[in-house]
Amino acid sequence: MNETPSSQSLLFLTDEQLRKGIEAMFFAYRGFTADPDRILQEKGYGRAHHRAVHFIHRSPGTTVNNLLSILGVTKQSLNRVLRTLIEDGLVESRVGPEDKRERHLYLTEAGSVLERELTEAQRDRMRMAYKAAGPSAVAGFRQVLEAMMDEDIRRQYEALRDKTT
Amino acid sequence: MNETPSSQSLLFLTDEQLRKGIEAMFFAYRGFTADPDRILQEKGYGRAHHRAVHFIHRSPGTTVNNLLSILGVTKQSLNRVLRTLIEDGLVESRVGPEDKRERHLYLTEAGSVLERELTEAQRDRMRMAYKAAGPSAVAGFRQVLEAMMDEDIRRQYEALRDKTT
DNA sequence: TTGGAGTGTCAACAAGGCTGACTTATCCTG
DNA sequence: CAGGATAAGTCAGCCTTGTTGACACTCCAA
Numbered sequence: 001m002n003e004t005p006s007s008q009s010l011l012f013l014t015d016e017q018l019r020k021g022i023e024a025m026f027f028a029y030r031g032f033t034a035d036p037d038r039i040l041q042e043k044g045y046g047r048a049h050h051r052a053v054h055f056i057h058r059s060p061g062t063t064v065n066n067l068l069s070i071l072g073v074t075k076q077s078l079n080r081v082l083r084t085l086i087e088d089g090l091v092e093s094r095v096g097p098e099d100k101r102e103r104h105l106y107l108t109e110a111g112s113v114l115e116r117e118l119t120e121a122q123r124d125r126m127r128m129a130y131k132a133a134g135p136s137a138v139a140g141f142r143q144v145l146e147a148m149m150d151e152d153i154r155r156q157y158e159a160l161r162d163k164t165t
Numbered sequence: 166m167n168e169t170p171s172s173q174s175l176l177f178l179t180d181e182q183l184r185k186g187i188e189a190m191f192f193a194y195r196g197f198t199a200d201p202d203r204i205l206q207e208k209g210y211g212r213a214h215h216r217a218v219h220f221i222h223r224s225p226g227t228t229v230n231n232l233l234s235i236l237g238v239t240k241q242s243l244n245r246v247l248r249t250l251i252e253d254g255l256v257e258s259r260v261g262p263e264d265k266r267e268r269h270l271y272l273t274e275a276g277s278v279l280e281r282e283l284t285e286a287q288r289d290r291m292r293m294a295y296k297a298a299g300p301s302a303v304a305g306f307r308q309v310l311e312a313m314m315d316e317d318i319r320r321q322y323e324a325l326r327d328k329t330t
Numbered sequence: 331t332t333g334g335a336g337t338g339t340c341a342a343c344a345a346g347g348c349t350g351a352c353t354t355a356t357c358c359t360g
Numbered sequence: 361c362a363g364g365a366t367a368a369g370t371c372a373g374c375c376t377t378g379t380t381g382a383c384a385c386t387c388c389a390a
Contacts, residue, residue: 063336213346266368
């Protein structure tokens with residue numbers, strides 16, 4: 001109790017507090033990816049495959065270009081990942097019904113199985129963290145994360161959210 | 166006890182909420198690393214250099230083994246990064262005073278300059294996010310992140326925290 | 331019918347993870 | 361004091377996943 005009340009209320013903006021936030025973000029992200037990474041490695045896939053599978057599941061029928069802008073990688077990079085997923089029968093690429101230049105991406109049954117396995121692992125950890133922290137902490141967690149995104153990324157995040165809300 | 170008002174309070178644990186959390190984490194981490202990544206690229210360094218510099222600044226005199234366990238990479242991987250930092254005069258490696266097998270790592274003046282530049286960029290974004298979300302949101306943010314870490318990682322995170330508290 | 335958009339492919343390269351094997355120097359213990 | 365354990369560094373090679381650049385194909389619309 002040796003600090004004045006006004007310094008208390010701004011304490012969350014001190015360099016020390018910010019540094020703690022930076023490190024928390026770093027270590028938490030490791031935990032966040034650890035479980036799916038383990039599963040992926042067993043099957044000879046990487047994080048890039050996870051991301052592609054996640055967002056195809058999330059928005060079935062999405063085009064390659066859509067996926068590119070969501071993932072923020074080059075088409076060559078995505079294509080390499082996509083090709084192995086298609087070859088392995090996890091993803092199906094259908095010619096667009098309106099515009100035949102476009103390819104619409106869907107998970108196959110096998111792809112859905114993998115998606116569920118990965119998501120469940122990641123969700124379990126998220127659920128534990130949410131449970132431990134409680135609802136109001138979760139609200140704060142989401143608020144800070146959303147404020148941390150780039151402008152254009154946040155727009156995509158919110159567009160994604162709207163699509164199934 | 167199915168759809169009573171009490172189930173409202175558990176809404177933050179629905180699959181939909183958890184999925185939003187997962188995607189928020191993914192997009193926010195991109196924002197989190199975007200600014201330092203830009204600076205690093207200009208200077209021909211990568212994220213791995215940033216991490217090394219950050220934790221050497223954080224715990225001056227840390228040994229290579231310490232750094233290894235904090236960063237969670239192999240010594241070969243760390244060594245590649247550390248070697249360039251030492252060659253470029255950003256990091257100094259001193260023989261341990263007690264145990265001469267150990268190397269103690271310090272930032273040079275130039276290293277500190279880079280560290281400050283990187284940290285300031287990252288901290289600016291964190292500060293904006295904190296400011297936008299407010300103190301109680303920040304508390305929740307940290308709670309969830311800490312709950313998301315692996316057990317052993319959390320111990321290291323807390324040990325780091327204690328060191329300068 | 332021609333230009334542009336969307337897509338895909340080839341080649342080459344870099345960062346930064348990994349494993350395995352080995353050396354050197356030092357420390358500690360029996 | 362000898363020998364094993366420990367800390368660090370190094371070499372070689374592999375993988376994933378990101379990058380550029382160049383180029384071809386298909387299809388749509390002006």
